[in-house]
Amino acid sequence: MxxxxxxxxxxxxxxxxxxxxxxxxxxxxxxxxxxxxxxxxxxxxxxxxxxxxxxxxxxxxxxxxxxxxxxxxxxxxxxxxxxxxxxxxxxxxxxxxxxxxxxxxxxxxxxxxxxxxxxxxxxxxxxxxxxxxxxxxxxxxxxxxxxxxxxxxxxxxxxxxxxxxxxxxxxxxxxxxxxxxxxxxxxxxxxxxxxxxxxxxxxxxxxxxxxxTGPEIHLSRQGDTMVVDCSPAREVVFESNLVLSPRRATVGENITHAEYPLNENEHFVRAYVTDSEGRQAWSNFVAL
Ligand SMILES: [Zn+2]
Ligand SMILES: [Zn+2]
Structure with missing residues (x-):
């Protein structure tokens, strides 16, 4: 546990x-x-x-x-x-x-x-x-x-x-x-x-x-923003039905929080994180 x-x-x-x-x-x-x-x-x-x-x-x-x-x-x-x-x-x-x-x-x-x-x-x-x-x-x-x-x-x-x-x-x-x-x-x-x-x-x-395969990830919706909280990561990516949208990826060192503003016509979002050792974690889909 x-x-x-x-x-x-x-x-x-x-x-x-x-x-x-x-x-x-x-x-x-x-x-x-x-x-x-x-x-x-x-x-x-x-x-x-x-x-x-x-x-x-x-x-x-x-x-x-x-x-x-x-x-x-x-x-x-x-x-x-x-x-x-x-x-x-x-x-x-x-x-x-x-x-x-x-x-x-x-x-x-x-x-x-x-x-x-x-x-x-x-x-x-x-x-x-x-x-x-x-x-x-x-x-x-x-x-x-x-x-x-x-x-x-x-x-x-x-x-x-x-x-x-x-x-x-x-x-x-x-x-x-x-x-x-x-x-x-x-x-x-x-x-x-x-x-x-x-x-x-x-x-x-x-x-x-x-x-x-290692990290922790939590995806939630706060108003018109999708939020990821995670264990330290080098990249957080939000995926959705839109092929073009700003701020899809947050890249850096030891990221533990990332935000993604929702766009019009977005129907679903999921997210994944990658840590410094290349290990990943995937959220579930959130329907919008
Ligand atoms: Zn099998
Ligand atoms: Zn099989």
């Missing part, structure tokens, strides 16, 4: 990890120990087509999860990887006949939420995403996708937002193998009273969290 700069209680969660139950290298207990030692409060074990029950391993709370996908190599034919979190029971799915919409429906039927994983890596265009019903959140950053330099899905999530889909934005590792040389990196900091699935689920759907 952590306390943020405004005194709110937050939990550091890893929402996308693989183990030896699917194509991960480490056992579930080894992955749990690794993340425990990096200060995570809980993780979800989201093995491919293997539903992981809520549990406790190596002293770390484990959230119920799985990753279901359709398509294999060619994004032109539609590749969708969908994370199931906080379900009450295993979604009823058959791998051979699954469709992206069927996966989303089955996750909801089981009481879970559906996160579109690594849309940058999967090349999930806004047209394709618009055609699906029931995506509850998406990853804006997926650490392991750095293998193909498509870890950052920022541009795609902005395209989704142009279609009115202001998804909650998650950063996650998609952890697979220590041989990749990537330690636990990405997380979400969720504002919640406790680690109960009900409270965490609600907090994520209500966007009461930020995504990060």
């Amino acid at each position: 952590y306390t943020d700069m405004f005194g709110k209680k937050r939990f550091k969660l890893g929402l996308h990890q693989h183990t030896s139950r699917s194509d991960g290298k480490l056992t579930p207990a080894e992955v749990a120990a690794l993340y425990r030692d990096c200060g995570y409060d809980a993780i979800a074990l989201t093995d491919h087509w293997v539903y992981g029950e809520a549990d406790e391993l190596s002293g770390l709370p484990i959230l119920a999860g799985a990753e279901y996908h359709v398509g294999f190599r060619d994004a032109g034919e539609g590749v969708y990887h969908i994370i199931c979190l906080f379900a009450d029971y295993e979604p009823k799915l058959t791998r051979e006949t699954a469709t992206a919409q069927g996966i989303l429906d089955a996750i909801h039927e089981a009481g879970g939420i559906a996160v579109l994983a690594h849309p940058g890596w999967s090349m999930n265009t806004s047209e394709r995403v618009k055609a699906l019903r029931g995506i509850d959140a998406t990853e804006i950053y997926n650490t392991v996708s750095n293998n193909t330099r498509r870890a950052d899905s920022s541009i795609l999530v902005d395209h989704y937002a142009l279609n009115g889909q202001l998804f909650p934005l998650i950063a996650a590792d998609d952890y697979h193998n220590p041989a990749y040389g990537i330690p636990p990196t990405s997380f979400v900091m969720v504002e919640s009273e406790d680690l109960s699935p009900e409270n965490l689920k609600r907090a994520i759907l209500e966007k009461r969290f930020y995504a990060s």
